[in-house]
Amino acid sequence: MKNFTYYTPTKVFFGKGEYKRIGEIVKSYGFQKVMIHYGGGSIIKSGLYDTVTKALDAEGIAWVAFGGAQPNPTLDHATKGMKICVEEGVDLVLAVGGGSAIDSAKHIAVGAKNDCDTWRFAMKQGAPVDALPVATILTLAATGSEMSASAVITNSELGLKRGYNSEFHRPLFSIMSPELTYTLPPYQTACGVVDIMMHTLERYLAKTDNVMIADQVAEAVLRTTIHAGNVLLEEPENYEARANLMWAGSLSHNDLTGVGRDYVMISHQFEHEMSGMFPAVAHGAGLAVVFPAWAKYVYKVAPARFARLAEVLWGITEGSEEEKAYQGILAFEAYFKKLGMPTRMYELDIPEESFIKMAESCIGNATKVLEAIIPYGVKEICDIFALANEK
Ligand code: NZQ
Ligand code: ZN
Secondary structure (H helix, E strand, C coil): CCCCCCCCCCEEEEEHHHHHHHHHHHHHHCEECCCCCCCCHHHHHHHEEEEEEEEHHHHHHHHHHHEECCCCEEHHHHHHHHHHHHCCCCCCEEECCCCHHHHHHHHHHHHHHCCCCCCHHCCCCCCCCCCCCCCEEEECCCCCCCCCCCCEEEECCEEEEEECHHHHHHCCCCEEHHHCCCCCHHHHHHHHHHHHHHHHHHHHHHCCCCCCHHHHHHHHHHHHHHHHEEEHHCCCCCCHHHHHHHHHHHHHHHHCCCCCCCCCCCCHHHHHHHHHHHHCCCCCHHHHHHHHHHHHHHHHCCCCHHHHHHHHHCCCCCCHHHHHHHHHHHHHHHHHCCCCCCCCCCHHCCCCHHHHHHHHHHHHCCCCCCCECCCCCCCHHHHHHHHHHCC
């Protein structure tokens, strides 16, 4: 096990109806003016917007609403939010929604204290030294952004989607009421299941040995997520499945399963190129396409962890280590299909001609070194994209 520093300061309010306490919770911190940041309107349709604004009114807390964060949120939209925060004297940015609203809120909170300019941080040119606090009311179990240090944003002008980590991104508090996810379309629930699995798998499949505790937590997160995904296919309003999935999502990306090892979230890096260049691609759907192809490309170099997953998740015990590993990868693919996810590039309408451009961008036109099980240049990434496009 490697040395590590672990820091997850987010206070979690978890459970049925907890979101109704938003006014009282905000007041307990002493905030006076809140920006409510949300997405395309699902929270208005569900009535959550009304509940939140009334709860703030009841405690005499001023607020300003700023909606319109789109799935795969954009920098130009977040920049408008930064300016509103400065003009209005906002002291807390409250994201109400999924990962997109939350990540957009994180950019807004940093930008409001850094000259309304956060792209330089996303490009790893400097780091923020101050930010407004961020809080969340989560409506989609998927990204783990409600506890994570990352924020991912798309610069539409450049067609680049980039994430960066900062302790300023860790929400001060997150409210997680699983019943808020009942209204999700099945496709979004499935995207969330895949994303949660991927945050866990990307850490688990790193080469570091002797991380027994992190491995076993990861296996529990994976088993729970797969089970919840199966239950929700039949019963979208099963509270226990929604609750377990939601907490699994937070644990998948608050680094509980990553501590003590070195890892690179390689399928995420590939997927961010896909949804950066093709914003209609949902993050989880992109991962469902690229992960099986990546796994097929590298498993023979390090079959042991793939084989162990095949055994513990899918009950595959017959055959050599390599055979089990391969059957396990096919089982992931079959599960994604069962959830209604695409598993090939052409299903996402990503044309073959774009593979080279995405590959070049992924390694920063050869300025970045990427290594996860094997090293990646343009050729390797293009090979993986091609494998993901096979009929
Ligand atoms: O925009 P609204 O109208 O709210 O609708 C959303 C959106 O259309 C809808 N939705 C959310 N909650 C709902 C709901 N519809 C009905 N009922 C509800 N309760 O679902 C759609 C997708 O929402 P979005 O927030 O885009 O999805 P997700 O949570 O998957 O977030 C994806 C973004 O997060 C990034 C992704 O790259 C992508 O940009 N990620 C962020 C991470 C982080 N900050 O730690 C890590 C992840 O790996 C990921 O990269
Ligand atoms: Zn993800």
